[in-house]
Amino acid sequence: MSVWERSSTARVVPSARPRKLAKVPFVELADGRLQGVVSSGSDIGRVYVSSVAAGTYAFSCSTNNNRPCGGARGSFCNHIRALIGEAVLQYGVERVARYLKVELPEQDADAHRITGAMTSTRPAQGDSSAAAQVFSRFLRHLSYLELTPTTLPLPEMQWFPTTRAVA
Amino acid sequence: MVPDDEGGGLMRADLLTDAVEGLDEALAAVDGFDEALVDGLLRPQPAQAAGLAGLADAVAGSPLAGRVAEAAGKTAAGAAGEDHFVALAAARTALLGSVHDALLARIDEAVGRPGAEESGPAPAGDDDRAVNLLIAARGWLCDLARAGWRGIDHELVAGAAPVVSAMLPEPGLRRTAALLDGFAAELAASCPGATLERVPVRRWADLWARAVLLTLPGAASAPAVTGATGRLLPLGVDVQEHATAVQAQVHGVFEPADGGAPRLVRASVSAPKPDSVVGAGLWQLLRPRMSLLAAVSEGRAVELDAMPVTGEGDLVWDDERARTGEPADVFATARVALPSAVAAPVAPLDRHPVRIAVPVLLEGYGVEEGEEGTVLEVAGVRLAVDVDRVPAAGPLTPEAVASSGACVGLLRWDAGRFLLQPLAVERTVRKKGVAVHAGAWAGGTTDKAGVRAEKAATDAVAVLRERAGRLLRK
Numbered sequence: 001m002s003v004w005e006r007s008s009t010a011r012v013v014p015s016a017r018p019r020k021l022a023k024v025p026f027v028e029l030a031d032g033r034l035q036g037v038v039s040s041g042s043d044i045g046r047v048y049v050s051s052v053a054a055g056t057y058a059f060s061c062s063t064n065n066n067r068p069c070g071g072a073r074g075s076f077c078n079h080i081r082a083l084i085g086e087a088v089l090q091y092g093v094e095r096v097a098r099y100l101k102v103e104l105p106e107q108d109a110d111a112h113r114i115t116g117a118m119t120s121t122r123p124a125q126g127d128s129s130a131a132a133q134v135f136s137r138f139l140r141h142l143s144y145l146e147l148t149p150t151t152l153p154l155p156e157m158q159w160f161p162t163t164r165a166v167a
Numbered sequence: 168m169v170p171d172d173e174g175g176g177l178m179r180a181d182l183l184t185d186a187v188e189g190l191d192e193a194l195a196a197v198d199g200f201d202e203a204l205v206d207g208l209l210r211p212q213p214a215q216a217a218g219l220a221g222l223a224d225a226v227a228g229s230p231l232a233g234r235v236a237e238a239a240g241k242t243a244a245g246a247a248g249e250d251h252f253v254a255l256a257a258a259r260t261a262l263l264g265s266v267h268d269a270l271l272a273r274i275d276e277a278v279g280r281p282g283a284e285e286s287g288p289a290p291a292g293d294d295d296r297a298v299n300l301l302i303a304a305r306g307w308l309c310d311l312a313r314a315g316w317r318g319i320d321h322e323l324v325a326g327a328a329p330v331v332s333a334m335l336p337e338p339g340l341r342r343t344a345a346l347l348d349g350f351a352a353e354l355a356a357s358c359p360g361a362t363l364e365r366v367p368v369r370r371w372a373d374l375w376a377r378a379v380l381l382t383l384p385g386a387a388s389a390p391a392v393t394g395a396t397g398r399l400l401p402l403g404v405d406v407q408e409h410a411t412a413v414q415a416q417v418h419g420v421f422e423p424a425d426g427g428a429p430r431l432v433r434a435s436v437s438a439p440k441p442d443s444v445v446g447a448g449l450w451q452l453l454r455p456r457m458s459l460l461a462a463v464s465e466g467r468a469v470e471l472d473a474m475p476v477t478g479e480g481d482l483v484w485d486d487e488r489a490r491t492g493e494p495a496d497v498f499a500t501a502r503v504a505l506p507s508a509v510a511a512p513v514a515p516l517d518r519h520p521v522r523i524a525v526p527v528l529l530e531g532y533g534v535e536e537g538e539e540g541t542v543l544e545v546a547g548v549r550l551a552v553d554v555d556r557v558p559a560a561g562p563l564t565p566e567a568v569a570s571s572g573a574c575v576g577l578l579r580w581d582a583g584r585f586l587l588q589p590l591a592v593e594r595t596v597r598k599k600g601v602a603v604h605a606g607a608w609a610g611g612t613t614d615k616a617g618v619r620a621e622k623a624a625t626d627a628v629a630v631l632r633e634r635a636g637r638l639l640r641k
Contacts, residue, residue, distance in 0.1 A: 001198065001202075001368060001369075002365075003582045003583070004365065004367065004582075005365065005366065005367065005368045005369065006198070006368070006369050006582045006583060007367070007369065007370060007581050007582040008369055008370055008373050008519075008520065008521040008581055008582070009370065009521060009581055010367040010369075010370045011555075012353045012356065012357065012367050012370070013352065013353055013356045013409075013410065015408070015445060015559075016410065016442050016443060016445055017445070018443075018445050018446050018448070018620075018623055018624070018627065019443070019627075020623075020626065020627070020630075021443055021626075021627045021630040021631060022626075022630050025443075025630055025631060025634045026443075028442075029356070030321075030355060031321055031325070032321055039634075044637070045637060047634075047638070064638070090443065138638075139638065139639060140328075140332060141441050141442070142441065142631060142634060142635040142638070142639055143635075143639065144335075144411060144439045144440055144441050145440075145441060145628070145631055145632060145635055146635070146639075147335055147336065147438070147439045148438075148456075149436055149437060149438035149452065149453060149455075149456040149457075150338060150341055150436070150437055150438070150456075151434070151435060151436050151437075151456065151457060151482075151483055151484035151485070152338070152341070152389065152435070152483055153414075153416070153433065153435040153437075153477075153479075153481040153483075154341065154342050154345050154412075154414050154435065154437045155342070155514075155517045155522060156342055156345060156346040156377060156381075157345060157407035157408075157409075157412065157414040157437065158407065158519075158521045158522050158524070159346075159349070159370070159373060159374060159377075159521055160349050160407045160408060160409040160412070161405075161406075161407055161553075161555075161556045161588075162406040162407060162408050162556060162557075162558050162559070163555050163556070164554070164555050164557065164558075164559050164565075165555060166559075
């Protein structure tokens with residue numbers, strides 16, 4: 001076995017890079033999709049739940065009250081484009097491309113190229129059935145802020161050393 | 168005990184590269200089992216059966232022998248039940264416990280410090296409310312073992328989420344929840360397992376085995392505490408994090424007011440977090456819960472008045488029982504107080520090489536930068552520096568380590584070798600010694616880059632709190 005395979009503290013997932021959260025408060029690579037929540041530009045009480053499926057690039061965008069997004073007919077709306085941009089900031093272009101199964105040139109890969117590579121395949125509009133699940137994952141994510149810190153030691157965190165390397 | 172040499176805290180680094188008897192054999196047995204987990208234990212192949220038998224053989228002389236032999240046999244036949252997986256996890260844990268003990272004995276010899284006393288039995292405890300959640304967690308872990316790392320998919324991994332969500336608000340289950348959450352996130356990022364280029368074989372087996380043992384009632388129950396009154400001299404801060412949890416541990420020397428022997432202690436503070444809270448945002452989450460972080464940034468000692476402390480040397484911090492004291496220089500502490508400080512024993516379940524973090528002072532070394540990263544040459548011995556463990560939200564950089572003349576750090580062990588995690592370094596700037604601390608920003612900072620990072624982190628949390636306030640309680 002290699003050193004990495006024999007390491008108890010091998011780094012498997014790089015740390016997220018810091019980014020501004022105002023426009024896209026939540027983004028994740030999960031359940032075979034790039035998915036997240038995008039703040040509405042006009043109504044502070046409204047958010048859009050947007051997603052793109054890995055491989056097929058089937059896309060979906062609707063409000064948290066399950067109304068379809070007017071911009072996501074035929075191709076990616078601005079919410080989905082913003083979501084891809086912020087995902088690249090948080091996870092790095094390589095990880096996003098790998099997860100979505102997008103082939104990119106080795107140089108000058110960026111969010112714009114990823115978006116272009118996907119829209120050029122003329123992906124189909126997916127159903128919005130996942131929106132409720134994504135939204136509940138976002139609420140779960142927010143609920144982590146409500147949990148209180150503790151001073152009882154967590155010995156298991158020894159397996160998760162901090163790392164200077166970011167995505 | 169090794170007599171103090173003139174350097175006081177200097178260590179016999181040559182002992183760190185000498186072979187440790189029995190280490191390779193114990194680790195080979197662990198590896199055999201770990202490799203069996205890669206393809207899963209649903210229908211084990213002959214090579215996997217051999218790995219299971221190897222694990223059973225390795226504990227044949229221990230009280231576990233009978234149960235582990237039965238578990239290995241049933242599992243090899245593809246007929247393992249939950250109790251069998253628990254027995255295998257226990258055997259693997261016992262083996263790594265012996266590795267831990269051998270490595271720690273070697274470190275005690277090298278640093279010439281008094282070793283720890285034997286630890287007592289873990290306190291028994293039962294939390295009835297927790298039992299059902301622990302059973303659910305064990306079920307998920309057994310499904311993982313059957314599927315193997317190559318067999319994981321999104322559906323299987325997602326099974327952890329409801330268990331973790333239910334555990335997180337329960338203080339007594341925080342350990343288990345934080346472990347399962349970090350583990351499941353790694354597995355999710357690695358799905359489907361069938362297309363993985365490489366598998367973190369020992370790491371995932373470690374996390375799995377620890378989680379399985381934590382599902383046994385009482386395994387993670389609150390430790391017994393006594394009161395510590397005296398002076399705490401901080402040495403530095405170690406930061407641990409995964410996407411949704413962070414812990415800062417302050418290592419220090421405690422000098423009891425009653426004149427007793429100084430002791431090595433740790434003070435921990437941890438919090439669950441959204442994955443977009445990173446860098447300086449971690450300090451912001453933890454700071455309000457533990458005034459010690461501010462004292463560390465200010466370079467001060469802390470006076471403790473009956474602060475709860477466990478038998479393992481963990482202070483269970485309570486700001487009401489702490490008062491910030493006089494300035495205390497980390498390098499003075501390391502030179503004067505550290506050499507005679509006594510380490511606490513390690514709790515039986517925590518005996519694992521990953522838990523080794525022994526504060527040391529190194530001086531008079533040479534620094535090499537090469538393909539292996541940064542390496543210190545200490546008395547003819549090469550000791551790798553794990554600069555990656557230095558928190559990004561702090562002033563200590565790999566460059567500062569490379570140009571240093573003295574270093575306070577944690578001696579660790581991973582993947583077959585000892586490593587040094589720097590906590591602070593001393594550099595000579597214009598003929599004067601200047602100290603740089605990894606945890607300098609823990610309590611806040613006036614450093615330009617630090618202030619920027621703090622501002623960005625404050626904004627990020629403000630956005631999330633605003634969103635949470637608007638969307639959560641609807």
